[in-house]
Amino acid sequence: MIEVIRLSSTETIDAVDTPDAATDEDNTDAVRAAMLGELTDELGDALVGSHIAAGVDITVRVDAEAWAETAAFLKDGMGFAYFNFLSAIDWLPALGRDMDSQVDLSLERAEQTDAQDATAAQDATAADTAGNASSSEAMEQGFAGGNSRFQVFARVNDVVTHRAITIKADVDEVSLTVPSWVPVYAGANWHEREAWEMFGIHFEGHPGLRHIYLPGAFEGYPLRKDYPLLARRIKPWPGIVDVELMPTDDAEVDG
Amino acid sequence: MTTVTNREQLKYISAQAADARVNLEIETEGMTLNIGPQHPATHGTLRIVAKLDGEQVIAADPVMGYMHRGYEKLSEVRTYPQVTTLINRIDWLGSFANEVPFILAAEQLMEVEAPPRAQWIRTLLFEMSRIANVVLFLGDMAVQVGAVTPVFFAFRDREHVLNQIEAATGGRFHPNFDRIGGLKDDLPRGWIVETKQAMKKMRAFCDEIEDLVMGNEIFQARTRGIGVVPADIGLSYGLSGANIRGSGVDWDVRRDGTTGLGGLVHKELDWRVWTHPDGDSFSRFWVRLQEVRESTKMIDQLLDGIPSGSIMAKVPRIIKVPAGEAFVETENPLGVMGYYVVSKGGLAPFRVKIRSASFNNMSITPWLLTGVYVPDIITILGSLYFILGDIDR
Secondary structure: OOOOOOOOOOOOOOOOOOOOOOOHHHHOHHHHHHHHHHHHHHHHHHEEEEEEEOOOEEEEEEOHHHHHHHHHHHHHHOOOOEEEEEEEEEOOOOOOEOOOOOOEHHHHHHHHHHHHHHHHOOOHHHHHHHHHHHHHHHOOOOOOOOOOOEEEEEEEEEOOOOEEEEEEEEOOOOOOEEEOOOOOOOOHHHHHHHHHHHHOOEEEOOOOOOOOOOOOOOOOOOOOOOOOOHHHHHOOOOOOHHHOOOOOOOHHHOO | OOOOOOHHHHHHHHHHHHHHHHOOOOOOOOEEEEEOOEOHHHOOEOEEEEEEEOOEEEEEEEEOOOOOOOHHHHHOOOOHHHHHHHHOOOOOOOHHHHHHHHHHHHHHHHOOOOOHHHHHHHHHHHHHHHHHHHHHHHHHHHHHOOOOHHHHHHHHHHHHHHHHHHHHHOOOOOOOOEEOOEEOOOOOOOHHHHHHHHHHHHHHHHHHHHHHHHOOHHHHHHHOOOOOOOHHHHHHOOOOOHHHHOOOOOOOHHHHOOOOOOOOOHHHOOOOOOOOOOOOHHHHHHHHHHHHHHHHHHHHHHHHHOOOOOOEOOOOOOOOOOOEEEEEEEEEOOEEEEEEEEEOOOOOOOEEEEEOHHHHHHOOHHHHOOOOEHHHHHHHHHHHOOOHHHHHO
């Protein structure tokens, strides 16, 4: 007889079987408020905005200079050892063919700029600044506010107490530079390479900002809102047509 | 028979690996080994450029992007229901699980909750896609270390699950079945009984793999002490799923999740999270095998307890998601997958950040492959278990 050793039985492997220590209480708004208080004490004025989505999540916005320091405090001071992700948002209103209007907004914008050129007729910078002003007027940042077109955001978890937090920071529009998180969270390396490639945000102190997905000679930053998606510029939106009512449907379901 | 947990030997091997990391100064004229882009160990097209000193890797650099499809950009010009078609193709072995966190994020923003029956069936299909995915790993891992037979067993037995997914959703690989507020359809007649039988077959498959692969001396020699990930390193790289539980971190989003748990019912089931203290390739395999077993048990409970009622909440026909931001992560077959959805109140999301499991899981490879020997590269890549669509998105 061949003796079969079942490796999955707990007798042969002393796998740790810790009972479910954390409960739902670890995940309430009171805990989130306490987290916010702890961060406010540490960062002071560098914490410029916060948002607690009731019962769900917490977002904190910090000053770009304090971006790396925040990461270090989260990891060493508050126990957020788990690096979840890091990315960026471009808050510029989307150009191109908008779905609701079926109008190519970038063409409209170009026409407007042309008109301004014709009236102002001094120099190209005047039209540029006018265009920028109108775009930043319509710009509206999300949770925890913001003042800049680009924001970096990252999320870290605490795997012991099961808490998580999203951190945001405004990126200076001229230098487009924020400190790197790689010295604190090694996993930020590839995420920062991706954000650099897709948004053109530079991470100071990163060991090697190289292209991660795109070929080395690629020009432009694809996830910026002013980078055109040509397929949508030349073809009408395919999504609206297929929501016609079926013969059996009630008309009042339509919201 | 040799003892299966030879801790002394394990310590010795990992100490050797650590030494190799330090002894980089005795560098000779090295060579560069190019692995991929087409290689059976890569589940897609990944290239690894390894600089070698003799048989030892001194630097490894994964080159991605062969499958980059730009889903984050494409999601910005699609309606919410259209996005699920795209994201089905991220992790193509467990497609249904890709849809769930995105739908839950949209539901969270719309403040819609799926009816109980939809939540149970959603959890059921979520766990079935885990089995369909991880079963292939269990066979495939053996191929990486030289045993060809188990992968055929895996392909054979995976069909039982895929057939059930197809019967319920209409799609073997890309169900596209999850909807904001519920599911596309109810289960077909006779499905529950057939699924129970399929689960019995999957448990038999697990026993078979355990006897055939895990108890095999060669398999153990090739995987034990190879690619050891200490828990703190794993956490700072954001490893998830069995990769982090194989390093002894008792963390599973199904049980410990912080966001968006309204749409899945794992907390109502009786199951446990498996961890393994070693952190090597073997422990990652071991944890995944236990998780498949655990999933089959979960599915049995789910099948017994499906509540009656509607499968779709009342949602507007044209879905407009109110302005806001939501991040929802779930424990997918490959690890934690999350979507950060930013809405400005339109028909299409303003920005979707896809946090895929394999991207983080692979980001540890430059660190992990440094100092290992050439044959172990494949073992380590296989045991980390990534799918290229999940890295490149």
